Amino acid sequence: MLAFLARRLPSVAFMLLATSIIAFLLPRLAGGDPAQTIAGADATVDQVEAIRQQLGLDQPLPAQYLDWLFGLLRGDLGTSLITNRPVGQLILARLGSTLELALTASVLMIAFGIGLGILAGSVRKGAGRFGLDSAISVLLATPPHVTGLILILVFGITFNMLPISGEVSILRDPVTGFSLLLMPALALALPQAAMIARLIQARMMQIRQEEFVDFARAKGVPRSQIVLSHILRNSMGTAVVATGIRIGELLAGAVVIEAIFARNGLGLMAVDAVTSRDYQVVQIVVLGAVVIAVLTHLFSEILLAALDPRIRLE
């Protein structure tokens, strides 16, 4: 495994470096700058210019980039240009909200994904199969933000069962917190769950054809037990990898979901940072997301190898 990691390292490092450059340049290419945000809409030219200098934005770009990069290497995430608070502190303050959402969504995703997958993999004919296949297809094609709007229309408006927007920490008021969390988490989880379900379904179909299943059947092992102990156990690897990758996507999807359901998490912070041109925050959010994506990818590969002795890390 160490050899595997060592071989992967240069390419990971290259990717992160490239990402850091993109993350640094992207917000700066846009019109408007943080000095304008701080100075406000009524500001005069000299006020904006004075703030630009105060923030060090009049320095040449390479100097600003290296400054940031060396800070990062020292573990300093930088200071928000707008609030003057350390970026790490700002992220920590919002992390709770996004974690609540992502964790609830992950639980729902795994539950629905595996449940649906096993169901779809076990039901092999008739209307049930058609219904399950269509349900999975529909869920798969509908992204979280549209699912979210549909949930709002159904549970928020038509049946008036759940509040449609807002946020209360689940630690502070579990009942209200959870009722506000349910719809966004579900919206986030369903498309990913469908993806997992489809993979499990396909893998179960495939394994069903393999010899050891035939053997078990010949031995007279009951059907349900075959599904559970043979087919399912061998399908889990796929599910684990899929889940790993999907959790990364959950975080990405959280941005729009937070906007629709008005949750004050990292996604909304990222959007605010871009619109207020808080370069330092945008840089960290972008870089952080790519790091998470790369790490989950690596981690799932290693985990998969650990679960399935037939797979060797190369």
Added chain:
Amino acid sequence: MIKKLYQMSYLGGNGMGDAAVSGSPKISRRHVLGGTAALAGLATFGMPVAFAQGGGGTLRLAQGADAQPKNILAGRAGNNSWRHQVFDALTVLDGETGEPVPVLATDWESSEDGLTFKIRIREGVTFHSGRPLTADDVVFTLEQVKVPENASQMAPLVRAYTSITASAPNEVTITSETPVAPRIFDVLQLAVILDKDTFAGLADGSQVVGTGPFKWVEWIPGASLRLERNEAYWSETPVALDGVEISIITDSTAMANAMRGRVDLVLAMTPRDAIMFRGNPNVELIEAPGAQIFPLGLNVTAAPLDSKELRQAIGFAIDRQRIIDQVFNGVGTPSCLWWRSNEPGTTEEMVNHYHYDPEKARELIARAGAEGAEINISVIGLAPVPAIYEIVQNNLREVGLNPVGTVLETAAFDQGQTAGDLGQAFQQIHGLQGFSAATLVDALPALRDTNPSKFAPERYRQLKDALQSAQGEAYAPALAELGEFMLDEAFSHILLQTPPLHAKTPQLQGVVWDNVGFLHLDAASLNG
């Protein structure tokens, strides 16, 4: 039920409800200048003081914009809720009359020619740090207003002063080459008095120290702000609330929904969200001062808008009432003016100078020979301006013009506004309503000398100068003359004024907004 709570005068707003307001005596400035503490002075008018009996507790409040302690000297929506809780100003503009009311100042006097202005500062006031307030802090604060990094809209005014000195331990003297009053009261309203020792802490909100009724305790940027009662507050009347908890909820609907039991006060709801609470006995909707205005600017150097007739025609083409009804759900007034209508010199005719008259608009367009002319309009991409544009576009098409709109992202639009360069026509959004017209004509981007309308004839500057040096009775006619000139030139059409719409529970009493829409909670209480 929409109550116009700001009709309580600043001094009268002590939680007595409507009955007390209607009977509230007019307090002339002379009485207030008598030297007694402004708030404590109430007792002498025989008004009941409700907050004296309990009514404590922590006020929970929701607002859309984050606090910006770094920009405390500038007008910012996110600071309106806590500015006068943590800090005190020397004077505040009364919510009804627009007259200055003393707070940290006890008295002031202007020389005969108006060029020298003396302010006496209240004694026995201490900062939250325990240090007594001195004239040096006042001088320090006024000097900070000038610093461009602090982005104060009042910077040009203060920069025009020739000297600001502490002439005695409790007296500050300001001299200038143009009359200091009455515009100084705009400066004093916005420039809350800062503690010179902890000024650096404002940058990241780590130390926010004032003399106000509440102390700044904890700020989580983008999430919440907590204030606690200042037990050593200088006022003789005690502060009832134990503290204030401000939640920042950027989504307007979610913010409005917080009113369902999670907060006691929601600031600046959108009218669209407020509809949900009409007829709800547990929610009172309040139209406060501090309105927003929506200018439609026209570049007078860009053909065909160099024609005054065409510019006037556009003013008559727009159905302001429909904008109010459909975009603002009926909240707002179709005013054509750039300042609050309680400014002396304002007439009904000026407020309604441009009214919906498509026939007249077509006639003027024909006279200008501009039928079918293309008008490119830059629109700031900040709700609800794009929605207003949709009606403007419809209206202009009706009278035979060809409007082409481009919605610009806020940061890009602001940059153009600062540079005074927004193209042929543009739809802006402005605040600062409640400051005097004399100040606004140089502070509002649409009106200042480097305005994006490129409107800068000599007569415009002369009329501004005349207004800014007008003393006493001369102010009203000077404003009338300038206002009529600006309306006639039609370089910036105000489409409407919309007041901020706040919502509170009936239990919350004694909340006061001053003339520019800043919140005051020193007399507020929560009953039951």
Added chain:
Amino acid sequence: MTMSQTPVPARRPVLNEGVARYLRALAQPQGLVGCGLLLLLIAAALLAPVVFPGGVDQQSRDSFLPPSPAHPFGTDELGRDIFVRCIYALQVSVSLVIVSVPIAAVAGTLMGLSGAVSRLLGEGFQRLFDIILGFPSLVLGICIVIIIGPGWLSLVVTIVIFSLPQFGRLARGALLSEEGREYVLAARVLGVSKGKIMLRHILPNALDPIFVQVSLSMIAGIFIEAALSIVGLGIQPPTPSLGTLLNVGIRYVYVQPMYTAGPIIMLLLLALAFNLIADALNAQALKTRGE
């Protein structure tokens, strides 16, 4: 390991036969329904200006009328017919993906196949795809929007960038599986240029999954427009797009639920049409492989 959503066919189809095969695929019931639905929606969008002249911006004082035969989805805050606006909005959504997805398909495929010409280039593009996939999608979209300015063009760029990796990876998959084959080696020995090998020998093998992916990317593109417009950075009013309608509609969801439901119905119909087409193409591809 990489996971591609669609299996890579092992046999190399002949191009001329290909066109007929795709037509046959679309003649299946699924394909027919999908194509029919799509054509119906496009026709409605194109004919809307003729059927409802001026209807898209026909304002009136009647805000929020409930659904009725005259206004099937009711009216919006400015008294405009929501149904007509939804039909008009299809123009934007469809034109966006019809322009951007083919660009992404061609560029992405070439980037994926570039490994045949230069190993380094191929590797480089793969890392680029990794970065794009790792990027928080909406943040990247927002950055593009604020650089170019909100509107049609920035949405096209965003959709192209998001769709590139899918095509790139599919093409790369085909490249890796075909590279070691005898006929490729033989062509190389015979001195056929690398570019020609890439286009004439490897590309045809990648076509099946790429066509399926085109339909899938069209769905994704339509939803990307919706996402960015919901956050307020997509198509700007008064031009209606499905996302812009949702952006305003969700604000009035209590007053006029059809303002949100209408655009969603259109979104789902579009997605369904493209999905059926993708399924039909996919079925055909699997069938060919299984022969």
